Amino acid sequence: xxxxxxxxxxxxxxxxxxxxxxxxxxxxxxxxxxxxxxxxxxxxxxxxxxxxxxxxxxxxxxxxxxxxxxxxxxxxxxxxxxxxxxxxxxxxxxxxxxxxxxxxxxxxxxxxxxxxxxxxxxxxxxxxxxxxxxxxxxxxxxxxxxxxxxxxxxxxxxxxxxxxxxxxxxxxxxxxxxxxxxxxxxxxxxxxxxxxxxxxxxxxxx
Numbered sequence: 001x002x003x004x005x006x007x008x009x010x011x012x013x014x015x016x017x018x019x020x021x022x023x024x025x026x027x028x029x030x031x032x033x034x035x036x037x038x039x040x041x042x043x044x045x046x047x048x049x050x051x052x053x054x055x056x057x058x059x060x061x062x063x064x065x066x067x068x069x070x071x072x073x074x075x076x077x078x079x080x081x082x083x084x085x086x087x088x089x090x091x092x093x094x095x096x097x098x099x100x101x102x103x104x105x106x107x108x109x110x111x112x113x114x115x116x117x118x119x120x121x122x123x124x125x126x127x128x129x130x131x132x133x134x135x136x137x138x139x140x141x142x143x144x145x146x147x148x149x150x151x152x153x154x155x156x157x158x159x160x161x162x163x164x165x166x167x168x169x170x171x172x173x174x175x176x177x178x179x180x181x182x183x184x185x186x187x188x189x190x191x192x193x194x195x196x197x198x199x200x201x202x203x204x205x206x
Contacts, residue, residue: 045072073182
C-alpha cells in the first residue's frame with residue numbers, strides 16, 4: 001500500500017533529472033487527510049507563446065488505484081478540464097465488474113494541518129457549456145457569486161438558495177473557464193456541503 005507523504009504549498013517532482021514544481025492551492029478546510037493505494041496525475045504550469053498550458057504527466061496511472069490529481073494553482077480551468085474529462089473517461093473503461101475503478105481526488109495544502117489534504121471528485125461530471133435550465137450559481141474568476149445574474153454574498157448563498165423554494169437538484173454550479181484552479185478549488189470546498197446532499201454532481205465550466 002503506497003501512501004502519499006506530507007507537503008506544504010508546493011510539490012517538488014523530478015522528471016528525466018529535471019526538478020519541477022507544482023504550486024498547490026491552499027485552504028484551511030480539511031476534507032480527507034490521507035489517501036492510500038494511489039496513482040498520481042501531475043499538472044505542471046507551462047507558458048508557450050504567451051499561452052498558459054497544462055503539462056500533464058500521467059504515464060504511470062493505474063486504473064484500479066485511487067487517482068490523486070496534483071494541479072498547479074495558477075492553471076486556468078480551460079486548460080485542465082478537457083484533460084480531466086479524458087482521464088475520467090479512461091478510468092471508467094474497465095474490463096469487468098470486478099475491476100471497479102476507485103476514487104479521484106484533488107490535492108491541496110492544508111494550512112491548518114500543515115500537510116497535504118484531499119477533496120474527492122469521483123462523482124463530479126464536467127460539462128463545458130452553460131446550463132439551459134435550473135438555478136444557475138456562477139462563480140466568477142474574481143470570486144464573486146451570481147445566482148441567476150444577481151450578485152449574492154458568499155456567506156448568504158445557502159440561505160439564498162433555500163429561499164428560492166427549489167430543490168438542490170435544480171441547482172447548477174457554474175465556473176468561469178478563466179478561473180484559476182486555486183479559485184475553483186476554494187469554491188468547490190465552499191459548496192461541498194451542498195454538493196454532498198445532491199443525487200448527482202454536474203459542474204459547468206464556460
